[in-house]
Amino acid sequence: MLTELVKFRRNTILAIRGLWLHKLRAFLSVLGIIIGIASVIALLAFGKGSMQEALDAIKRQGATNIIARSQKPPDDSATGSRSFVATYGLTFRDYEKFENISVLNRLVPMRVFPREIRRLERMHNGRVVATTPEYMEVNRLEMASGRFLVQQDGILMRNVVVLGSVSADRLFPFDNPLDQTIVLAGQDFQVIGVLKDRMPTGGSGGSQAAEDFNSDVYMPLPTSRRRVGDTIFIRTSGSRGAEKVEISQVTMTVDADVDSREGRQKVKAVGDLVKQILEEGHLKRDFAITIPLDRLEQAEETEQNFKNLLVLIASISLLVGGIGIMNIMLATVTERTREIGIRRALGAKRKDIVLQFLVEAVVQTTIGGILGIGAGIAIAYGVPFASSVFGYRPIPSAPQWDSMIYSFFVSSGIGVLFGLYPAWRAARLDPIEALRHD
Amino acid sequence: MAAIVRIQNLVKNYYMGDVTVNVLKRIDLEIETGDFVALMGPSGSGKSTLMNILGCLDRPTSGQYFLNDRDISKLGDDRLSDVRSRYLGFIFQSYNLLPQYTVVENIELPLLYQGINLNAQTKQRCIGLAQMVGLGERLDHRPLQLSGGQQQRVAIARSLVNDPNVILGDEPTGNLDSKTSVEIMEMLTGLNKIGKTIIMVTHENDIAEWARRVIRLRDGHIESDVRNRD
Incomplete structure (x- = not known):
């Protein structure tokens, strides 16, 4: 040898x-x-x-996320409902069921609706996002001043809001918005914080569409239910309608490692579970589930x-x-x-x-x-x-x-x-x- | 003295399609250790074939060939290679040095195929052989930088490196002028004097004169087998 x-x-x-x-x-x-x-x-x-x-x-968007969204059913009349208010979407009952899924790190419900916000003679047509404190984390928001929502705000149903940078600029062009009052849906809200400017991007953890976070106004979800209600009236010239949506979107983060096979299977299993829960609770197809992991795998x-x-x-x-x-x-x-x-x-x-x-x-x-x-x-x-x-x-x-x-x-x-x-x-x-x- | 080469009833046939050419016809031959033999004969006499069989490059069709009392007529290809690398040294008419190797590397080539680890010691031995054949000054030259006589001396040194029992020369002076031929033959004679058995093929009578025994072949038979006077 x-x-x-x-x-x-x-x-x-x-x-x-x-x-x-x-x-x-x-x-x-x-x-x-x-x-x-x-x-x-x-x-x-x-x-x-x-x-x-x-x-x-895709990974930045949260590959372990599962996003359930309310969706207006394709043809509402087919359900036989002739009501003036279109009721659809995710409900708080769904949300409670989601809360029972043990492998979730985090659940962030959101309720989004357009609303007119006023302060003195100034007005801003913004988007109201009613959510929980975790929203900030999921979307990597940064504060310019003040604080974001906290758990207590929701429990006590405080009338507080956090302004996006554009909404703050519109409503308070000359003075510091902190601790000032704005009017929203006929109620007074105290401004507790202002967010930093943020590039409009594909929403992370949110829907896949580009979202401009800067003209948003954030408030606690329970406050929104209490003060604004679930029914949103939309007026357009010539017609008017209303939609009753309890929750627009729930972003769930699964506790899993997306780089491992087991982690991926866990995310998919949770996705299936969420789908099953929603299909059992809904007569109409008024929801959509997005799993970024699917896109990642594609x-x-x-x-x-x-x-x-x-x-x-x-x-x-x-x-x-x-x-x-x-x-x-x-x-x-x-x-x-x-x-x-x-x-x-x-x-x-x-x-x-x-x-x-x-x-x-x-x-x-x-x-x-x-x-x-x-x-x-x-x-x-x-x-x-x-x-x-x-x-x-x-x-x-x-x-x-x-x-x-x-x-x-x-x-x-x-x-x-x-x-x-x-x-x-x-x-x-x-x-x-x-x-x-x- | 004991016979180092013993051939009995050696037959070699070549087959060319349907035609069988009978080149060697029942040859018997013994060569003693330390002898110096010249094989002669016209072309087609079978001397090259006999040389190839003696050199273990070819196998007889039938008959026996004992080298050192060992029957090697039936050995396989690898075993024949072993025999060549251990017991035989070759000197060719056209020197057959490897052009890309230096003098020393050419000399040590047979050692490689014996499976000897080439080290400083073997290298020293090769240098010693090169000096012995008078090329101590040209160790790092390549064959093309040497004259024919010098190349043949390298070949002689190469044939000695494995300390063989028999040195086979295939017209070793065929490409050399008469003066250089004499030098080479003197060198071979010297090797014979120190005990090496030498078998060489030659055409020329004055080269055959150097040998002690001259065997002439014709048409596959040994025609004559003469001892030269010392």
Whole structure:
């Protein structure tokens, strides 16, 4: 065994030296592998980079969330109800049932309705969000001054509101809104806090649509029920209507790790449970359930498909590269027939010849693989850098170390696979014929 | 003295399609340890075939070949390689050095296939052999930088590195001028004097003169077997 290792080491050294003697030729013969590996590594980095952005966005939204929303049924008349008030959506009874789901970290109910807010002669058509203190956490709101809602506000049904930055600016352009009074639905409310300005974004933990949090007004949910009621009147020119919605939306956060299989199954199980609860309690289809995890998994599936496609392309290009190597190796065997004869006469066994040519092929493809990995890294880092230097949006790129390790072994494997036949041809030569060969 | 090479009833046939060519026809031959034998004969006489069989590069169709009292006519390919690397040294007409290797590396090549770990000690031995054949100054030269005579001396050093029982020369002076040929033959004679058995094929009578025994083949038979006077 030791002697085999000695031979192997010596063969490797000699192979590297032999390649060094024919640098250009060796380089050209592994060019296919270099290009194949480099392009796979670069494309994987770009693919992963852009996919990472999408995945992160979804994860920021709360991949362990389950969002139940009230939805106006498609055709209300079909229910036979001719009432003037359209009653639909999630109810407090649903909410109580949700509260019994033990694996939830958090439940945030919201009731959203448009309302006119006044202060002295100023008026603001804002969106009232009646919710619980956890809302701030879920939506990562930050206070500019004062405080957000607390549990006690709800329990005591205090008439307090927190203003978004735009609503605060509209109602109090010149003075500090804290502790001042606004009028909403005919009631006086005390301003207890103002939020920082926030970019309108895809609502995190909320619906998927972009939400402008800045012109919102927040109040405790029990206060809203008490002071405003569940029925909202909407007046438009020529017609008027009313909607009775107890809760617009409940955002539930499951206590689970979204990166583990068990965690995902837990989230899905809770999603199914929520669906079951709602389907049992509702005659009409007046609710919708959004599970961001589904989108995450879709995105991941897309990424996986992309990867598979790349692997396919890579296999084709490496196959071409490997055939190139085989071609060169076969030419080399013919060219070195005499050398093979000499070695055989001096005592080389067939397997020594196989080993020699196989090592040469593997050394060649492995070096090609390393060069390809290097070129791939250079592209993966260089292109985003160059694009930012020239003032374009940097292409997101996330070089994958595991892909490089795979590439390394795959390139060595190609050497074995495509070197085997030429090596076998070399070993099969008759020593006498080989010695006579010019 | 004991016979290092003993051949009995050796037959070698080549098959070319349906035609059988009978190259060696029942040859019997014994070569004693320490002898210096020249094999001669016109082309087609079977001397190259006999040489290939003696060199364990080819196997007889039938008959026995004992090298060192060991029957090797039925050995497999790997075992024959072993025999070549341990007991035989080769010198060829066209030197057959590996062009990409230095003098020292060419000399140590047979050791590699014996499975000997190449280290400073083996390297020293190779350098010693190179010095012995007068190439101590050219250890790192490559074959193409050497003259024909020098290349053949490297080949002689290479044939000695595994301390073989028999050195086989296939027209060792065939590509050399007469002056260099004399040098090479003196070297071989010297090796023979220190106990190496040498078997060489040659066309030339004045080269065969150097040997102690001249065997002539014709049409697959031994035509004559003459001892030169010392």
